[in-house]
Amino acid sequence: MTRSFVCRSFAASLGLMLVFHYSHAQLGGIIRKAQNKLEQKADEAIDNSISGKDDTKAETADTGTAKKRISMSAGFDFKAGDSVLYASNFEKFSTGAMPNTWKTNGSGQLVKSGDVAGTWLELQNGATYKLAQNYKLPRNFTVEFDLLTSCDKITDISPVSFGFAENNSVASFDEGDIAHTQLEFFNSDKITSFAGPVDKYVNTDYDLTRYANDKLHVSMVVTDDQMKVYLDKTKVLDTRMFKADARKYFFISAPLKADNDAKVYISNVVIAQ
Structure with a gap:
């Protein structure tokens, strides 16, 4: 080395x-x-x-955690007409009778309950109801009424419709219907509004389960060809639903069927201008 x-x-x-x-x-x-x-x-x-x-x-x-969701409210802008054109006043009639201020293609009877105040018109399945007085409504008006259900569960009830027809006939179910809103109780959370003459269809989500064995207040405003609908204080419709100068007669249609002897009632109907 x-x-x-x-x-x-x-x-x-x-x-x-x-x-x-x-x-x-x-x-x-x-x-x-x-x-x-x-x-x-x-x-x-x-x-x-x-x-x-x-x-x-x-x-x-x-972490990207969101802030608290912003809450908005438009309030309740419904205002009933000043001049009353019709008020149901069912308490003036005998229970068990069909009030002579209404007509139907089926039957109906006035009933009372120890659980809910007032006198109520019990709707018969498959029947449509209109005012007996045969005159068309004015261009601008409001309609209010209370709707009550009696059921085991809300999905036992088929849809209830209310709106306006072009005539005051009750020859058949939904006779002359031109614009209506339908409460789809069997779906539990759906409302549809339909107006054939103006090709309008509106589908809205709304919880209907809360109205099992409870009262729902309906408010409607018609201004020329525009129609608004409120359930309690929630607006579910605000759009054009009529042709110009359309004749309008108020109607309400009972469910076509209801399971487990479920029932639907109306009361406190007021139409004002």
Whole structure:
């Protein structure tokens, strides 16, 4: 082995030792820095906890959590007409009778309940009801009435329709219907409004389950060819539903069928101008 080779080997070994020593020192420095940062964050967290500082906003931003949903309300803008054209006043009639101010293609009777105040017209399945007085409604008017159900569950009841016909005949179910809103109780959360002459169909989500064995107040506004419908204080329709100068007669149609002896009643009908 030559002296030159020994020198070269020693130089190489010394170089590796220096590199290892430098790398180890560098690694140790990195570890120390990381440890110092962790200790600093821990100290800051303790300080914030003691001082009462809140980092919720920062955490919200980091996680992308949404703020509370904005709530909007249009209020209840329905206003009944000043001059009453018709009021049902069912309490003036004998129970068990069909009030002579109404006509139908089926039957009906006035009933009372110990659970709900007032006198109610019990609707017969498959029957349509119109006012006996044979005159068309004015261009602008309002209609209000209460609807009551008696059932095991709301889905036992087929749709109930109310709206306007072009004539006052009750020769058949929904005779002369030109525009109506339908409460699809059997679907539990659907309302449809339909006007054939103007090719209008509106489908609206609305929870109907709450009206099982409870009262629903319906308010309607007709202004020329525009029709608005409110269920309690929620507007579910506001659109053009009539041709110009269309004749309008109010009607309400009972369900075609109801399961488990479910019943539908109406009362407090008021039409005003």
